[in-house]
Amino acid sequence: MPELPEVEIVRRGLESRARGRRVRAVRVREARLRWPVPDALDRYLAGAELRAVERRGKYLLFDFGHGTLLAHLGMSGNFRFLGDGLLEAPGRHDHVDVEFEHGTLRYRDPRRFGAMLWHPSTQGPVLAHPLLASLGVEPLSDAFDGALLHRAMRSRGGAIKPVLLAGGVVVGVGNIYASESLFRAGIRPTTVAQRIGPARCDRLARAIRETLDEAIERGGSTLRDFVSSDGAAGCYQAASLVYARAGEPCRVCGTAVRTIRQQQRSTYWCPRCQR
Ligand SMILES: [Zn+2]
Numbered sequence: 596m597p598e599l600p601e602v603e604i605v606r607r608g609l610e611s612r613a614r615g616r617r618v619r620a621v622r623v624r625e626a627r628l629r630w631p632v633p634d635a636l637d638r639y640l641a642g643a644e645l646r647a648v649e650r651r652g653k654y655l656l657f658d659f660g661h662g663t664l665l666a667h668l669g670m671s672g673n674f675r676f677l678g679d680g681l682l683e684a685p686g687r688h689d690h691v692d693v694e695f696e697h698g699t700l701r702y703r704d705p706r707r708f709g710a711m712l713w714h715p716s717t718q719g720p721v722l723a724h725p726l727l728a729s730l731g732v733e734p735l736s737d738a739f740d741g742a743l744l745h746r747a748m749r750s751r752g753g754a755i756k757p758v759l760l761a762g763g764v765v766v767g768v769g770n771i772y773a774s775e776s777l778f779r780a781g782i783r784p785t786t787v788a789q790r791i792g793p794a795r796c797d798r799l800a801r802a803i804r805e806t807l808d809e810a811i812e813r814g815g816s817t818l819r820d821f822v823s824s825d826g827a828a829g830c831y832q833a834a835s836l837v838y839a840r841a842g843e844p845c846r847v848c849g850t851a852v853r854t855i856r857q858q859q860r861s862t863y864w865c866p867r868c869q870r
Pocket residue numbers: 845846847848849850865866867868869
């Protein structure tokens with residue numbers, strides 16, 4: 596499943612390739628994604644210029660001025676920008692093409708849990724959209740720091756790792772990145788969130804940002820055409836500190852890495868480095 600770093604890599608790639616281009620037409624071959632792709636998408640977008648590609652959580656926001664195309668990659672979606680001459684015949688999972696001047700943005704999604712929705716600017720700012728309004732803070736933004744994390748933790752009586760995964764405090768800390776960030780911060784994943792003091796929250800906020808930045812850097816350098824489904828996670832995993840390393844020696848102290856299940860998800864941690 597694409598995680599925040601991969602979505603950010605896709606965003607950067609699309610922004611550099613497609614921004615400033617005008618849409619010629621939209622072709623929807625299969626509208627049945629997680630929610631139906633709007634019938635009128637071609638009418639909404641034809642002639643419009645792509646002003647920016649932004650991201651909120653794992654949603655990509657294609658800003659066309661008079662409205663925003665909201666896209667989510669779901670479990671298995673990816674976008675490719677195919678320049679003139681590179682456009683091949685669509686495969687059976689290539690559900691949507693947005694044809695620009697000199698290039699086509701193609702959406703492929705074998706499992707069809709992704710989404711593509713239209714939000715006209717007459718309905719207010721896109722960030723107030725029901726899918727976006729209740730998302731936690733962006734981990735790579737200036738607003739995210741230890742103080743914010745500490746304030747949010749005070750009302751949370753559960754274990755820290757599921758709190759991070761839930762996305763209500765901070766978005767984008769998926770299963771791999773939660774284990775990795777907690778290891779870097781020296782915090783045991785079962786620690787009750789509200790018992791984590793300000794200094795440890797500072798460390799955790801820093802660790803989350805570093806972990807995600809590193810994953811973006813790694814993925815960005817290996818994904819040539821920024822076609823991303825699980826490329827970045829794969830690369831990251833190969834270099835992980837604790838994730839998927841149960842029984843192997845901790846890279847810092849040599850103690851065997853342990854694993855437990857927390858809310859049906861695997862967690863990895865070092866019993867010596869994390870308290
Ligand atoms: Zn250790």
